[in-house]
Amino acid sequence: MMTTLRTKVWPVLAVLVVIIAAWYAAALLMNRTLAVEEAARKGEVLTTGAMWLKSYSMDKPLLPAPHQIVTEIWNSTATMSITSKRSLVYHAWITLSATLLGFGLGTVLGIALAVGIVHNRAMDKSMMPWVIASQTIPIMAIAPMLIVVLNAIGISGLLPKALISTYLSFFPVVVGMVKGLRSPEIIQLDLMHTYNANRSQVFWKLRFPAAIPFLVASLKVGIAISLIGAIVGELPTGAVAGLGARLLSGSYYGQTIQIWAALFVSSIVAGLLVFAVGGIERLVYRMMGARPEATA
Amino acid sequence: MSAIVVIILALAVWLGSWALNEYLVRLKPAGPAAERQIGFAVPAIFGICLLALWELLARGLAIPEILLPAPSIIIEAALNALPIIGVDVWQTVFKEVLPGYAIGCGAGLLAAFLIDRSPFLKAGLLPLGNLVSALPIVGLAPIMIMWFGFEWQSKAAIIVTMIFFPMLINTITGLAASGHMERDLMRTYAASWPQTLLKLRLPAAWPFIFNALKINSTLAMIGAIVAEFFGSPSVGMGFRISTEMGRMNTAMVWAEILAAAIAGSLFYGIVALIERKVTFWHPSVRGGQR
Numbered sequence: 001m002m003t004t005l006r007t008k009v010w011p012v013l014a015v016l017v018v019i020i021a022a023w024y025a026a027a028l029l030m031n032r033t034l035a036v037e038e039a040a041r042k043g044e045v046l047t048t049g050a051m052w053l054k055s056y057s058m059d060k061p062l063l064p065a066p067h068q069i070v071t072e073i074w075n076s077t078a079t080m081s082i083t084s085k086r087s088l089v090y091h092a093w094i095t096l097s098a099t100l101l102g103f104g105l106g107t108v109l110g111i112a113l114a115v116g117i118v119h120n121r122a123m124d125k126s127m128m129p130w131v132i133a134s135q136t137i138p139i140m141a142i143a144p145m146l147i148v149v150l151n152a153i154g155i156s157g158l159l160p161k162a163l164i165s166t167y168l169s170f171f172p173v174v175v176g177m178v179k180g181l182r183s184p185e186i187i188q189l190d191l192m193h194t195y196n197a198n199r200s201q202v203f204w205k206l207r208f209p210a211a212i213p214f215l216v217a218s219l220k221v222g223i224a225i226s227l228i229g230a231i232v233g234e235l236p237t238g239a240v241a242g243l244g245a246r247l248l249s250g251s252y253y254g255q256t257i258q259i260w261a262a263l264f265v266s267s268i269v270a271g272l273l274v275f276a277v278g279g280i281e282r283l284v285y286r287m288m289g290a291r292p293e294a295t296a
Numbered sequence: 297m298s299a300i301v302v303i304i305l306a307l308a309v310w311l312g313s314w315a316l317n318e319y320l321v322r323l324k325p326a327g328p329a330a331e332r333q334i335g336f337a338v339p340a341i342f343g344i345c346l347l348a349l350w351e352l353l354a355r356g357l358a359i360p361e362i363l364l365p366a367p368s369i370i371i372e373a374a375l376n377a378l379p380i381i382g383v384d385v386w387q388t389v390f391k392e393v394l395p396g397y398a399i400g401c402g403a404g405l406l407a408a409f410l411i412d413r414s415p416f417l418k419a420g421l422l423p424l425g426n427l428v429s430a431l432p433i434v435g436l437a438p439i440m441i442m443w444f445g446f447e448w449q450s451k452a453a454i455i456v457t458m459i460f461f462p463m464l465i466n467t468i469t470g471l472a473a474s475g476h477m478e479r480d481l482m483r484t485y486a487a488s489w490p491q492t493l494l495k496l497r498l499p500a501a502w503p504f505i506f507n508a509l510k511i512n513s514t515l516a517m518i519g520a521i522v523a524e525f526f527g528s529p530s531v532g533m534g535f536r537i538s539t540e541m542g543r544m545n546t547a548m549v550w551a552e553i554l555a556a557a558i559a560g561s562l563f564y565g566i567v568a569l570i571e572r573k574v575t576f577w578h579p580s581v582r583g584g585q586r
Binding site for chain 2: 007008010011012013014015016062121122125126127128129130133135136137138139140141142144145148149152153220224227228231232235243244247248250251254256259260262263266267270271274
């Protein structure tokens with residue numbers, strides 16, 4: 001316990017402290033000129049102390065200080081009813097629901113396609129090169145397109161954003177699952193053969209369990225990229241609701257604190273999602289009979 | 297043509313090409329050359345089949361061009377607007393992506409070398425780096441535009457923040473990839489830290505570094521295009537996509553997406569090609585040259 005504290009927790013804390021300190025210093029440097037100019041317009045001359053205070057408490061600073069962002073997050077989550085249009089919980093929920101719907105769809109589709117690819121040689125040969133090639137394409141460029149097109153045929157709201165998330169999380173899952181379903185070695189497949197196992201038995205008893213670690217790794221990539229897809233998907237329709245909309249409206253009106261608050265909340269959401277996938281990973285491994293890792 | 301005929305025709309095209317592919321993969325190729333030809337023909341047939349279906353359905357069912365233009369219309373739009381697309385590619389790829397990519401990858405590599413000697417910093421930065429890699433950093437775009445203006449600098453800045461940590465993490469992992477025996481051998485040679493780094497640990501790290509370079513090539517394109525949605529000089533691929541979308545000029549949007557896809561694949565392909573030359577000893581490369 002003490003060793004984990006020394007080798008794991010301390011370094012991270014130290015780096016975090018350095019980052020926050022650097023942040024405050026940068027905020028002072030970047031906001032100073034703005035603060036001085038604003039005071040000069042009112043005909044005031046700021047003392048050093050007043051300038052510091054001012055730099056850390058501006059309405060539209062160039063770089064808000066961390067405590068300003070935390071205050072903004074607190075004000076727009078805890079002190080507001082969650083149905084309010086200004087509540088970040090409301091916007092985070094909108095983005096999160098699109099993310100989860102898209103991620104779920106993408107995972108199911110990806111697994112289905114991977115199963116097809118592993119069992120049908122024609123599908124493997126004809127689709128795999130395209131799946132791999134599509135990874136190199138900046139898929140995000142299609143996002144605004146998809147949103148506007150679906151809007152034009154009357155589909156709006158949750159589904160178009162979810163489709164972008166689906167599209168983005170789909171490819172990592174296909175690639176990972178194909179790799180995973182093929183990971184059993186020939187000896188193991190031969191053993192199944194000696195048992196006279198049919199294809200579905202080989203699949204459920206050997207291939208699928210063997211693919212789980214690969215699937216989980218893909219899911220971690222997929223969930224992060226799904227969230228990014230949902231946020232980007234909220235940009236082109238003129239920002240109605242969601243974290244991406246908060247970013248966009250913040251950038252229209254120069255509300256830097258609002259932008260940073262939305263960014264922090266989306267980071268928290270991303271962290272929670274990755275953490276949740278990690279938790280599912282541990283749960284699945286335990287159900288499959290893996291021993292807990294020896295504590296070094 | 298009535299809709300039913302079109303759908304039956306489309307089904308016929310689809311089933312026909314599928315049957316052709318099923319036949320092709322069951323062939324016993326005479327030699328490696330024939331095998332390679334089949335390996336090329338099967339995905340090509342699949343791609344052509346998709347394009348044919350798209351063209352057939354878009355035209356036959358008279359889908360409005362705003363929703364889904366046929367491939368032929370997209371190609372025509374792309375050819376007609378070649379100068380504009382060229383200018384956009386120049387702005388986005390050469391003025392935004394490449395500088396950002398070079399700075400970000402260079403900074404990540406350099407930072408990895410610097411903190412390589414400090415286990416404390418490594419233990420502190422790695423978990424953070426892993427977390428940051430999962431964050432929607434692209435959301436920083438409006439801030440970067442506020443700080444660095446509408447020109448290429450803001451896009452390069454967003455790219456640098458997006459790709460720094462993947463590079464850092466992969467390089468650190470790669471630098472730890474050389475074996476104990478090999479490092480001990482370098483010690484018996486009384487090799488200095490830079491010598492060990494250059495002659496042993498960096499070569500062993502190349503596969504990891506190239507992995508990051510490949511991931512980052514895609515990330516950099518995405519970063520530049522999305523950042524342009526937030527604001528840009530009146531040129532660039534992201535800018536063109538969002539403005540043409542606003543004008544409901546869907547064919548032009550698709551043409552621009554096509555250009556982005558080609559540019560992205562080329563970028564990735566060039567990095568992958570350099571990887572094959574540099575890490576010629578790696579099993580995945582040797583295996584691929586059968």
